[in-house]
Amino acid sequence: MQDYLHLEIEKKWQDIWDEKETFKAYNDYTKPKYYPLVEFPYPSGQGLHVGHPRPYTALDIVARKRRMEGYNVLYPMGWDAFGLPTENYAIKNKIHPAVVTEQNIKRFKGQLKSLGLSFDWSREINSTDPKYYKWTQWIFLKLFEKGLAYKKEMDINWCTSCKVGLANEEVVGGVCERCGGAVIKKAKSQWMLKITEYAERLINDLDDLDYIERVKTQQKNWIGRSEGMEVDFRTTSGDNLRVYTTRPDTIYGATYMVLSPEHPMLEERANLIENLDALQAYRDEARRKSDFERTELNKEKTGVEIKGIRAVNPANDEEIPIWISDYVLMSYGTGAIMAVPAHDSRDWEFAKKFELPIIEVVQGGDVQEAVYTDTDKGIMVNSDILNGLNVQEAIEKISDYLTDKGLGERKVNYKLRDWVFSRQRYWGEPIPLVNCPTCGWVALPESELPLTLPEVESYEPTDNGESPLAAMDEWIETTCPKCGGPAHRETDTMPQWAGSSWYFLRYCDPDNDDIFASMEALNYWMPVDWYNGGMEHTTLHLLYSRFWHKFLFDIGVVNTKEPYMKRTSHGMIMGENNEKMSKSRGNVVNPDDIIQEFGADTLRLYEMFIGDFEKSVPWSDNSVKGCRRFLDRIWTLQENVTDDAGYSKTLEVAMHKAIKKVSEDYENLKFNTAIATLMALLNDFKKQTAITEGEMKTFLILLNPVAPHITEELWQVLGYDNMVADQTWPAYDEAKVIDDVIEMAVQVNGKVRSTITLAIDATQVMAHELAFVDEKVLQFTEGKRVVKEIYIPGKIYNIVVK
Template sequence: MKYDHKAIEKKWQDAWEKAGVFHAENNSRKPKYYALIEFPYPSGQGLHVGHPRPYTALDIIARKRRMQGYNVLYPIGWDAFGLPTENYAIKNHIHPAQVTKKNIARFKQQIKSLGISFDWSREINTTDPEYYKWTQWIFLQLFKHGLAYKKEMNVNWCTGCKCVLANEEVVEGVCERCGSPVVHKVKSQWMLKITDYAQKLIDGLDDVDYPERVKTQQKNWIGRSEGAEVDFKTTVGDTLTVYTTRPDTLFGATYMVISPEHPYIEKWKDHLENLDAVREYQAKAARKSEFERAEVAKDKTGVKLEGVSAVNPVNGKEIPIFISDYVLMTYGTGAIMAVPAHDTRDWEFARKFDLPVIEVVQGGNVEKEAFTDCATGTMVNSGFLNGLPVEKAKEAIKTYMEDKGFGHRKINYKLRDWVFARQRYWGEPIPIVHCDKCGYVPVPEDQLPVRLPEVESYEPTDDGESPLAKMTDWVNTTCPHCGGPAKRETDTMPQWAGSSWYFLRYTDPHNDKEFASKEAMKYWLPVDWYNGGMEHTTLHLLYSRFWHKFLYDIG
């Protein structure tokens, strides 16, 4: 007898679902077990081997735990907002909502045919207004607690997707989604102040059962360092502040470099004798990605600012200021002090522009190359620091600068604030209105969700504005604070928004009063086993830890 697997397996899969065989129980006295997958993005291609491989592995665990008497939560849902769907919709002239609905149906049919023991009664979809209502609610809490803000900044602009990307979404100078070159633009952007949680995100790694390489990647990405902020006076009266992990080498600082985007360039334009050369260099730098600009092996380029100099605070010597594209406004203060004797990049730059090289940590031959093996050693050519070992010199100079008032101890992080806006259609509307009188005002919580409106054209615009900006009937609204005319925010949230808290919603997915009850979260959390890709170690996994810690902090 021939085995008709399609008919027989579907019959029993339907029977299992009808009987709720794999549904997690509420209010159970059994011990719980929460098994979580990185919920899929429903692309038009359907499943690939990267989907059932981790699902099957965790399905084995989930089934075993059920047989051991656990109340198992093994949920499924869809991370369905984002650029790939929108790009497909634009190319094929189909609305993104229709594309998403069709893709989810295909994914669901394929996954169900595999017989994986997901709890389909808790299925979620990030594009469902009843889901993104709570994504918007979380954003409002971030805004009310000062962790969501808008600022003019230099951003990564994808030339293909025509939208802003977070630093984490730029890989080797191109967009991780479409592979198009990424350039820099200055735009007003919504940001999330993840940097306020930098130390908590590091400390929290001690409490999670992650593989060591995941912990290491996150620690390196956050990039904690101890050093000092040092103030350099300038010949025009302003102060340039730098962050350095090696304040002990101040006597060897023979020039400074600032980012081409540094705001002082505009302030100093009337003092600059070579403004045309500066402008030309700024234009070239704007066409490069941060990855290209930060490459150690690239040619050293720059322009000296003729007409403005800095003053080294430890010896009073005037030193030149350059602009160069290897200094970024997104890291530190956008200005550095250069010690060419002990940094290879600074040494090469100094040689190219004929700048002094002063050895301050003994060893090597700094006339031939930078002496970089200087984590230990003895200070020379450094005034009152002469003869001290490096570690003692670090403490001595920090105390000295604090006593003299030109610097202070500082802990710094490489982690940058999260660019949380996209100039695209297919995403969660940001629940903020702008009033000329009141500024940025949150939409009242009882008016959530702010629904994504229907549009005739959802194609990205060449001027960098969201397609929603053209919808004047939707954009023009009333200020919730003063009642005057106001305009809705037209940028949408990035795809990472809905995936930063989905694991919380699974615990109570039908709750219409809160994103999840405290009782449900207390029972189900923490997640006992999570299967996810290493590629999201510094994206989804870091973002979700940030949101989780914030929500915990506000109770």
């Protein structure tokens, strides 16, 4: 027997798979299809880390199993290669982003191939390829045509380090998600996508999808649907201030109002305001903070009262003061709130600091002791027409009252805001619009797509916040497609999210030059059957791509209203110290090193065996070595295989049980218990003097999705026909997986005290006899009267004593 030389074996089979195109998906529309998908990676200069193989291997297991079940499987891979990281690296190292991208992709692809993943490389895509982003631009133009893309002057999140505008979702903990730099507010004219038009559908259509619950919850929370009222508070300046509230029943407890520092009233009524300088100074200070910093719950409340203008509570006609405070944002609601300090924690903290009135209107809090109550239950007090009503009754009555008086209207509101779609950077898709003095913004004709990125001498961001493209007069100056007059190209580029919002569609038909994918291909391949990705993308990419897909469905160019039928997420692999892997912590594990020393199959096996797939787990070098030892033991099985095609009597039940358990566990992301089952089966093999050909073949097929190289090599060494990848997934006999005997829990007064082993069809009399000779049971039953015995065959036996 030759040694198990993993490097030679793995390279050999990777070359064979490439040569034979073993994993190619064919447009044979007569076969049942299966489309598993993993998020295509951003090819960074660091290459893969050991976290990448975990989700890729998981769905690789599913893909390989499906092929053996007779499906035409599309398991594709590509590159999400536009965006800030590459551009920042290029700027730092004085290398063109296109060169950096090419180098990074080459490294990533080599690493992925070394893992033996069964991707169909014939469908590889790259978001920076003009043949690809032609269709990204085409989709944008369709959004523009339908009024869902528009330009707006607004305060944006501005990264002071990257010198680029960021979407709210790209600001994490008050800093830039990418570089950790400080984020401030900056006024800028930005392209926006009207995702809010789809808010209701993005929530409601989740009901039909097989998404894990925490993903659905994150989607719903981010969209933030609420039902309430918009209420008008008139002011002594003659204006109305409109607020949105989900609790109109508490309006009698509104003792002051708070406006965003950016509220237009400060400009519009400057002549009536007595302390304008103080208000403007506070506004300037607020603009230097991110939305996160401004709304952080545990921060100290700050604000300035507007002197010279007061508001009037529409419920009781009492005048109340108006303040500005940075915890109110113009981008949420109306930029104004009615403050009810007795029943809102932030309002209460603000009122206590500035000694403002606190009036309890929902009974339950001890206001005298300054304990606010945040409650949606209780009885209304100090509320005139609402006194004595419960909260729900009060909401209905005050809503009707304010509506009838013309002081407000019922309203559904969302926290979701339109998508900021501009980036003042070079490395992104050019926006295919021109600005004409006569015609305004005009789309390029489809025949002129793709609008490609021009070569630039400097791709560094400008200090004034404009794109590097803004300095390229020859590229900017053009003619209007509509009137033929002089016009200027848009110099902003699209964000990284653009190319990743539809890439799954291009995999269906990647070489089509006439459309992003033919309807014939889409009708066959879509929707994606199973999509796995990180939890960090469930409020960004997942939401954006669902929005784009719904839009494409609405204009009739895709066949389904949702792109993904199933969505799961994986936990991170942490360092051995249980901290997130990073260079600064010195705990990064390079998968190349593991493959070199132990093999790709060992790495795949380890990452699937390491623990619950959906939870984060620490890396363990010792466990890696244990997985390699498991493969070494499998390698030696070749010495003791007979020619018998069936299962031996001794192992027959174990084989059928293993097929059932492994098959079900692969489908339910329980890879660790599937592998444990195969380890137990290997132990059963080792107890025999020999195993049959049938047993060996089944074992190799079951293990193949996890460890494809060693299983293909053993299949060939033993002289079996074709490859493991060509085999049919084994079936089990239900009659052979039912245990003749089981272990049953014995309870005494509802608490488990012991277990007994008995036949699965044993009677209560048999269970009684076994239980009442068990010392652990006798400790709780001796000297006591048995008043009842509850026996459920095959499940449980409960003894009730007094």
